[in-house]
Amino acid sequence: MKNQKEAVKKAIDYIEKNLEKEINLDDISKNIGYSKFYLNRIFTEYTGITMYKYLHNRRLTVAAEKLVKTDKPIIQIAYEAGYDTQQSFSFAFKQIYLYPPKIYRDIGIFMPKQNQISMCGFYFFNHKFIAQVKEIAA
Numbered sequence: 515m516k517n518q519k520e521a522v523k524k525a526i527d528y529i530e531k532n533l534e535k536e537i538n539l540d541d542i543s544k545n546i547g548y549s550k551f552y553l554n555r556i557f558t559e560y561t562g563i564t565m566y567k568y569l570h571n572r573r574l575t576v577a578a579e580k581l582v583k584t585d586k587p588i589i590q591i592a593y594e595a596g597y598d599t600q601q602s603f604s605f606a607f608k609q610i611y612l613y614p615p616k617i618y619r620d621i622g623i624f625m626p627k628q629n630q631i632s633m634c635g636f637y638f639f640n641h642k643f644i645a646q647v648k649e650i651a652a
Contacts, residue, residue, distance in 0.1 A: 521546050522560045525553060526631050529569050533576055534594050539565055561631050571628030574610050577603070581615055582624040588615045 524546050529537070542565060543550035557565045577595040580586055592603030592615075607615050610627050 518556045519560060521548055521553060522557050525557055525565060526561075526568075529565070529572065530630055533569075533573055534596075536596065537569070563631075568628065568631065570606070571610065572630070574607055575626045575628045577607065577615075578611060578618060578627070579624050581619040582622055588619070591615070 525542055528542055528545050532541075539550040539554060543553045546553055548556075554565050557563075557568075561568065563571075573595040577591050580591045580594070581588070584591075588603075589600045592600050595603060597603035597606065604614050607613075607618070611618055611625075613621065
């Protein structure tokens with residue numbers, strides 16, 4: 515169990531270090547040394563979110579922060595978030611933030627949708643504790 519938690523922590527660290535690079539689940543799992551299916555399963559078990567969704571949400575959160583705190587062009591922020599076009603970025607951004615990037619920038623208030631996950635002992639304990647309570651209640 516400790517090895518699984520360590521693998522998830524390494525996956526989070528790898529994702530965070532490579533948010534603005536072209537990475538996918540194969541890259542992450544190859545770096546950690548587990549199959550992408552197994553790593554994604556334990557990642558989801560420990561964090562409550564898939565690796566892909568975490569990567570996607572983190573990129574959009576960083577993009578939202580850049581929209582509010584910088585004057586970078588939206589297309590540049592879109593490329594840095596891993597999108598090939600401003601249209602695909604705008605579509606994904608609006609699904610998470612409910613506003614298109616331009617309007618979000620004009621509003622000027624940054625609200626993170628996916629903070630970096632911390633694999634501290636309390637979160638791990640809390641996650642397992644909730645799972646055990648659900649089992650007892652059933």
